[in-house]
Amino acid sequence: MKTFAYVITDPVGxxxxxxxILVKEAKQFKSTVTFIKGDKxxxxxxxMKLMGMGxxxxxxxxxxxxxxxxxxxxxxxEKFMKENM
Amino acid sequence: MQTFKGIKIxxxxxxxxxxxxxxxxxxxxxxxxxxxAAELDRFEAARVKVQQQQHALFEKEVKxxxxxxxxxxxxxxxxxxxxxxxxxxxxxxxxxxTAEYAVREGFENAAQMFRDMDDPxxxxxxxxxxxxxxxxxxxxxxxxxxxxxxxxxxxxxAEDLAPSETVKLDKNLLLGLVTRLGSSNSHTAILARSxxxxxxxxxxxxxxxxxxxxxxxxxxxxxxxIEPDQETIEKLTAKHEDDLKKEAAxxxxxxxxxxxxxxxxxxxxxxxxxxxxxxxxIDNDAEGVGxxxxxxxYLNSKTDPTEDAQFAAYKEVLEKLAPRQIxxxxxxxxxxxxxxxxxxxxxxxxxxxxxxxxICLSRVDFFKRQLRALLRASAYGNLGIMFxxxxxxxxxxxxxxxxxxxxxxLESEGVKIGEKIEIGIMIExxxxxxxxxxxxxxxxxxxxxxxxLTQYTCAIDRQSANLERFxxxxxPAVLRLIRETIExxxxxxxxxxxxxxxxxxxxxxxxxxxxGVDELSVNPKSILPLRGNVRKVDLSKLAKPTASPVKxxxxxxxxxxxxxxxxxxxxxxxxxxxKPKGFLGRLFG
Numbered sequence: 126m127k128t129f130a131y132v133i134t135d136p137v138g139x140x141x142x143x144x145x146i147l148v149k150e151a152k153q154f155k156s157t158v159t160f161i162k163g164d165k166x167x168x169x170x171x172x173m174k175l176m177g178m179g180x181x182x183x184x185x186x187x188x189x190x191x192x193x194x195x196x197x198x199x200x201x202x203e204k205f206m207k208e209n210m
Numbered sequence: 211m212q213t214f215k216g217i218k219i220x221x222x223x224x225x226x227x228x229x230x231x232x233x234x235x236x237x238x239x240x241x242x243x244x245x246x247a248a249e250l251d252r253f254e255a256a257r258v259k260v261q262q263q264q265h266a267l268f269e270k271e272v273k274x275x276x277x278x279x280x281x282x283x284x285x286x287x288x289x290x291x292x293x294x295x296x297x298x299x300x301x302x303x304x305x306x307x308t309a310e311y312a313v314r315e316g317f318e319n320a321a322q323m324f325r326d327m328d329d330p331x332x333x334x335x336x337x338x339x340x341x342x343x344x345x346x347x348x349x350x351x352x353x354x355x356x357x358x359x360x361x362x363x364x365x366x367x368a369e370d371l372a373p374s375e376t377v378k379l380d381k382n383l384l385l386g387l388v389t390r391l392g393s394s395n396s397h398t399a400i401l402a403r404s405x406x407x408x409x410x411x412x413x414x415x416x417x418x419x420x421x422x423x424x425x426x427x428x429x430x431x432x433x434x435x436i437e438p439d440q441e442t443i444e445k446l447t448a449k450h451e452d453d454l455k456k457e458a459a460x461x462x463x464x465x466x467x468x469x470x471x472x473x474x475x476x477x478x479x480x481x482x483x484x485x486x487x488x489x490x491x492i493d494n495d496a497e498g499v500g501x502x503x504x505x506x507x508y509l510n511s512k513t514d515p516t517e518d519a520q521f522a523a524y525k526e527v528l529e530k531l532a533p534r535q536i537x538x539x540x541x542x543x544x545x546x547x548x549x550x551x552x553x554x555x556x557x558x559x560x561x562x563x564x565x566x567x568x569i570c571l572s573r574v575d576f577f578k579r580q581l582r583a584l585l586r587a588s589a590y591g592n593l594g595i596m597f598x599x600x601x602x603x604x605x606x607x608x609x610x611x612x613x614x615x616x617x618x619x620l621e622s623e624g625v626k627i628g629e630k631i632e633i634g635i636m637i638e639x640x641x642x643x644x645x646x647x648x649x650x651x652x653x654x655x656x657x658x659x660x661x662x663l664t665q666y667t668c669a670i671d672r673q674s675a676n677l678e679r680f681x682x683x684x685x686p687a688v689l690r691l692i693r694e695t696i697e698x699x700x701x702x703x704x705x706x707x708x709x710x711x712x713x714x715x716x717x718x719x720x721x722x723x724x725x726g727v728d729e730l731s732v733n734p735k736s737i738l739p740l741r742g743n744v745r746k747v748d749l750s751k752l753a754k755p756t757a758s759p760v761k762x763x764x765x766x767x768x769x770x771x772x773x774x775x776x777x778x779x780x781x782x783x784x785x786x787x788x789k790p791k792g793f794l795g796r797l798f799g
Contacts, residue, residue, distance in 0.1 A: 134512050134550070140331060141285035141338070148288060171294040172285075173320050176335065179327045207513055 126191045127199035135210045138181035141172075143209045148172045150205055156192025158202060169202075211439045216388060216413030218432040219399045223450040224386030224408040228436070229364035230421035231371070236347050238314050242306040253299060253309040256349040261290045263345060267377050275489035276404060282373050286342055295320055310350050317343035341372035359383055365427055365434075367416055371398045381405060386427040388434055390416035410434060460738040464495040468741045471748040476723060478741055479537070479731040481709060485526045490734035491534075495741075498535040500657060500731020501596075501709040502527060504580065508543055513551055514576065520583035528591030537594035537634065537657070537731075540580055542566045561665070566599035571608055581616040588628030596634045596657060601641040606652045636709075638662035643691040646698035656699050657731065660710025664688050683712065693725045700726060707731055719743045724752055 133139065139147075151158040151169035158169035162184055167174035180186055188206075190199040243249055264286040271280035289295070299316035303309060317339055324336035347353075359366065363383050370391035371379075376398050384407060392398050392411035402409035408429040426435045426446050435442055468478045479500030480491045484507075491499060507515045507523050528536050543549055544565025557563040570577035584595055597609045610633065620627055637643050638659030646656065665672055667688050670681050692708070699706040707729030712718055714732035719740065722730065732740060 138329070138331070141335060142281045145285045145288035148291075171292050172288050173292045173323070173339075174294055176332060177323050177327070179329055179332055181329055209512065 126189055127195045128187060128189045129199060129203055130185055130187045131203065131206050131210070132185050133180055133182055133210050136182050138179070138184065139175065139186075139210060141176065144175050145172055146209070147202070147205060148175065150201060151198070154190075154192070154194050154198035154201070156190045156195045156198040158198065159189045159191075161187040161189065211442060212436045214413055214415045214434045214436070216410030216432055216434065218429045219402045219409040219411060220407055221429045222386075222406070222408040222453060223429060223446050224365050224427040225447065225450060226385045226425070227362065227364050228367050228420045228423050228425050229360045229362075230418050231358055231366055231368035231375075232418065232421075233344070233358070233369070234348075234351075234353055236310070236351055238310045238347075239308050240311060241308075243308055244306070246304060246306060249303045249307075249309045249312075250300060252350065253303060253312060256309065256313075256346050257290055257296070259349050260342065260345045261287055264290065264342075264374070267374055271377065275486075277486055279373065279377065279401070282338070283377075286338060286374070289338065289342060292320075310347060313343060313346045313350065317346065337372065341374050344372070345374060365425055367420055369416065376401050386410075386429075388413050388416060388427065390414060460742065463738045463741045463745075466741065466745070468497070468744050470723060470744055471746070472750040474723060474747075474749055476727060476744055477707070477729040478737050478744070479535075479707070479709075479729055480734045480737060481731050482527075482734070485523055485530075487734065488527060488530050491531055494734040494737040496534070496734055496737050498537070498592075498729075499527070499531065500537050500707055500729055502536055502538040503542065504538055504540060505542055505547060508541060508549055508552075509547065514579075517579045517583045517586075520580060521586050524584055524587035524593075525590050528587050528593060532591040535592045535594055535632070537596050537632075537655075538584060539596045539598055539636065540567070540577070540584075541570055542598045544569055561671070567597050567605060567609065568599065570597075571605065571612075574612060577612060578616055581613050582620060585613075585616055585620055585627050585631075586625055588631050589626040591628070592630075593628055594632040594634060594655065596636060596655075598636045598659070599638065599662075600635045600649065601639050601645075603645070603648050603652065606635060606649060610652065636662075637695050638666070638710075640667050640691060643695045646695045647701065650699050650702035650704040653704055655704055655729075656695060656706045657729075658692055658695060658706070658708045658710060660688065660692070660708060660712035663691065663710065664712075667691060683715075684718070688712075689721070692722070696725050696727055705729065714740060716740070716743050720747050720749075720752070723747055724749055 135143070148169055148171075160167050160169065160175060160178065160180075162178050162180055165178045167178055169175065188199070188202060190202065192198070264283045268280050268283035268287065271277075271283060295316060298319065299312040302312035302315055321336040321339040321343070324332055324339060327333055359379055360383070363385050365386040365388065366379070366384060367388045368390075370389050371387075384405075386408040387398060387402055388410045389398060390413055399409070399411060401407070408427050410427060410429070410432060413434065420436060423436050424438075426438050426442065428435065428446055430449075435446075438446070467475065469475045477497050479498040480487070480494065480496035481501040481503070482488075482491060482499055483503050483505075504520075504524075507520050511519070524538060542565070543552065544554060544560065544563060548554060552569070554564060554569075564572075570580075581595075584593065587593065595613070597606065600606060613633070617627060632654040634653050634655035634657060635642070635649060636659045637646065637649075637656045639662070642649060643663065650656065661672070664670070664683060664685065668681070668685055670677050672681070696706045705728040706726075708722060708727055709731040713722070713730040714736040716739070723744065730740065
């Protein structure tokens, strides 16, 4: 399992469009991607749940990636988040 | 006559019958069903169909150049792929409910989740879920919502319009829009602005009984008159016809040359902020882009933008607007535009601080990323590169040296570069204006940034309300620097343009033309009115500027009261003249 943490810098947090692209991105991999903030978590397969976490600027999000292609998947997700969130 | 107030989004007048946009209210059957499999199939078929509809809306918006609204439909498409949402609906059907019931409950729960959130952005997303719920119910009930707008041209009145409703409206039948809800950033408002459609939002009195009644929407005065009296009809009809005439006159100017009566040509270019403005450049018939502010690539990014990301944005503009010349200004951040990842120190006096070319020449790797992206993009169109905030010749030489290094690198990598790239600088400091002769030797063009030039020349911060009395946007010192810059440029075969706000000031068009300006770069909306102005000027009929003051066209809004003529060195002619002096008179007098 790969895990990394990221602090959101985007002023509106994880909003609809980037969250949507994030879901698309995650679906390209076989690994299971989970976002965790405090006691809330959401799998990357659910756009609504992901948005429902209400992740806003300054929040630290922990991302776990588990599966056969976890290396590549974690790298892709982390890159996307850094560029867009 | 009844008159109702709202908040206007677009000026202008609409005259016609009201059509009330009535959203259907569905009676969902709560009876239990036997054939679960059949309901699951209906649900899935509706989901796929709505997803296709959303995709079609997305493509329509992309095609029409509206990236912002396109993003909404892209998100809608993805919401309909949401496994949790799909599973929760299927689960409800599994308990022997109809697909309609499952959609109502499942989507309503999802919308409620958003409504319960603290953040206003996320709260507003409940509207997206409700929009999808309604689209699903439309399909399941077999309702055709396209007919809600009616078949005659009308002023559409609605409680509110969801994004998908707004986009589906037949624009040919739309005279104006009035809604009870909505905000100035809503989809309705965005659409109204892009169509230049008279629109009122937040009109609290909206009611269904208005349907079919004759009305006039007066955007100028933010009100709707229902069954207006004869006087109002006559007054507003005349105003409406006048608007149409003016608009038609502007449309007539499309494709016409920007040339004075006596044959002097000037190039009318547009100022833009990014690929989103491509459509405006074309729609307003700009002859090129005189100022492409590249800041957006820095401001829209969380990290230092890569060379590839910049290249993609520059290429898009160059390619789509070819063969027009596109002048891209290199990074002009600092001063009031700060960016976290640049880690710039806080300054007490940022306007005079570490900004623009000063940052670029201090952080060469950062600068090179942009120059390489620009050079790579140059293969796709007609590129000009412009350096901002220049005060000294050595800065220009260093910029050119770094640019040549980038060129050599790219050539050795086998990358194609445009054959002819013009190099220019902004003249926005008094230092540059006064050294224009030396600077002109090094560049193909100058572009006068009149906003900063005025601020630095007059030592007046334009943002300060206390200084309004002292501020003079037509200060003779600024006009003199502009004239001298143009003359210096021409001595060295360097063409000279103006890209600040003064360029679009109709009261100065004649002045700038008589100074010999080669290009005016203004916001896209000002292009056609400016062309109309240029085509009325006859430079051959201008009296010698020094002989007598020349009357110029009145500005649209009266300028701030001009201060008394400069006291000490007031030229004698000015003191003796009894006639009011025009700008040329103030400049040359």
